[in-house]
Amino acid sequence: MEHLMSARLHYLPSLPLDGPALPAGFRRSRLFQLVALATLTLALLAPPVQAEQHKPAKAKKPAATAVKRAAAPSSARAPRKGAKSVVATRMSARSVAAPVRAVAEPARLSFGQMAGLHKVSDPLDLKSSVALVVDQDTKEVLLSKNDRAVLPIASLTKLMTGLLISEAKLPMEEIIAITQDDVDTEKHSGSRLRVGATLTRGELLHLALMSSENRAAHALGRTYPGGMSAFVERMNAKAKLLGMTDTRYVEPTGLSSQNQSSAHDLAALVNVAHGDPLLRELSTSPGHEVAVGNRVLQYNNTNRLVKNPSWDIGLQKTGYISEAGRCLVMQTQVAGRKLIMVFLDSAGKLSRLGDAERVRSWVEGMQ
Template identity: 65%
Template sequence: MAPAVAQDGAKRSAQASNKRPAADKPVRKSAQPAPVKRSAATSPSRPQARSQAAASPRKQSATVQRAVAAAPARVSYGQAFGLHAVEDPLDLKSSVALVLDQETEEVLFAKNSQAVLPIASLTKLMTALVVIEADQPLQEMLTITREDIDTEKGSSSRLAVGTRLSREEMLHLALMSSENRAANALGRHYPGGLRPFVAAMNRKARELGMNDTRFVEPTGLSSRNQSSARDLAVLVKATYGVPLIRELSTSHEYQVVVGKRQLQYRNTNGLVFNPNWEIGLQKTGYISEAGRCLVMQAELAGRKLIMVFLDSAGRFSRLGDAERVRSWLLDHGLASPLPAEDDVDVPRVTS
């Protein structure tokens, strides 16, 4: 008999989230939890902030990278809300998890699956879906500009300003290697630019019934891109229906020619290289506020499953969680699902 998911941990988590200090409460204006305060040593003064804003994008990027490197590590929203205190029978390192049958929607495993958290680069699945549904020419050449430089997290990229790649190449890098500048460029080249693109992302989410989901940009670098595991399962199912997204997201490696150089990219999900896995679609994600995230469509013992893991605490733990779930399902013949969690109060930070 399969062990039941512990309920008291979820209740303690809900109580903890209701009693969290004021610094962790959602801000009424945007309904987002306030960021963890930095020490005076790492927080720029107002004049410094103004001078940074006035600097060129290249100098801004360098300044942001130095600030990020010097800043203390921040806890994820899931950690701040106490979701990691919720126990589960498989001892997963992800604070949120959901596994369901793609065709019947039977829930095989659920842990804090209604919690609404930042989703990092899982965002790029919706980015790809909106780009493809816009039916823009895949071979049209797009150019990386200074607008695509990440000034929020200071993340690096091998796509220098001026790089020209086709729309399909940009999609490939965004889905397979989570290339942020490629994802932003795809949004900029949408009819009307980024603002209509983000509006289209949110409109598509509503069409799919993803009522816990909100997007503010196409890369996932912003912690205001948020969703729940249940909504993300809907997104995985929708994007699995697009052959190009399936193909590009599960590609092992890809080369692009930039000027006189060839750049080699690899898939960010190590499980696609594992012959024990039959993965039909996948996407990884990470920012400090979201923790390590992973969504997949995979076939086990002839059954198509959707797996969602959010806010995993270690670099490789999301892959380890997927392996634990896979082993448990195979050991039980995929016939004895763990009881789904009851409806309990879980953190929801949507606006």
């Protein structure tokens, strides 16, 4: 206030208060200035009543904010100074136009789904579009569902790979190095076996059958006498010898969807492979450690049923690529019967195991 008054006085003419008499008109002018100055001083010192009366009413808080704060627990701490309020953040978020949601890509359909095989019903309401259960001793078919449909078989391919490596009587202690040729260029899948890693042929066979290691399976085919082309030719020749007329192989891992077969053919392969003690042992191993350089890698079986004491599994193999769905083949004993089970194109990650459980309960109920 003092500053304002001094500013006002600064602009008034500087007039002498004593001295010789001045003209009346000038005195009136000086008197007028003094009165004006007094009026201005009183106006500045008076409380701003009119300003308070016309001050706009304080805006009420939004109802949504009041509700949220009322709902907040009393023990909640007040936000630190400078921290953003959650309520304020939410309110500001509402004021921004909602972003356009990205359209998710549709799930890739398997060959079985595209063929409508899942629409075929069965007494057990299996989740696999293809199923076959056969008594290994009597060859009696206990359950059949689309068993002649020819579909990609994914890593079930490795069962044939293992059978040929075992029958070839190649030295299992021979050291084999993983090379760039073993890297998956089909599905670009990963592997803990780095290029340059060295393992024995026996270890590669173990990892291929137990944990479905793709680089291990490819290295087995690549180092077969005559190379990869000779190995693939041998795979198809063996399939023909076993009467697997619906089967075709183009490589030893199962990453290619061109590796195809039927449940009927795969049951024949499981029957023969089960006769090989090495394949029985390696495919049903719960886990295995391998030393790779200065590292020790732990691998586990891709089929959790081998760790279940209520199951007696003699041989097994799992498989998956999107074109094939979830696949499983097993030789097992249920209610005193040796059974071969084949499940192809199962809908979910665990549904193939669920189908195996359904079949086992069903067979046990037949006794």
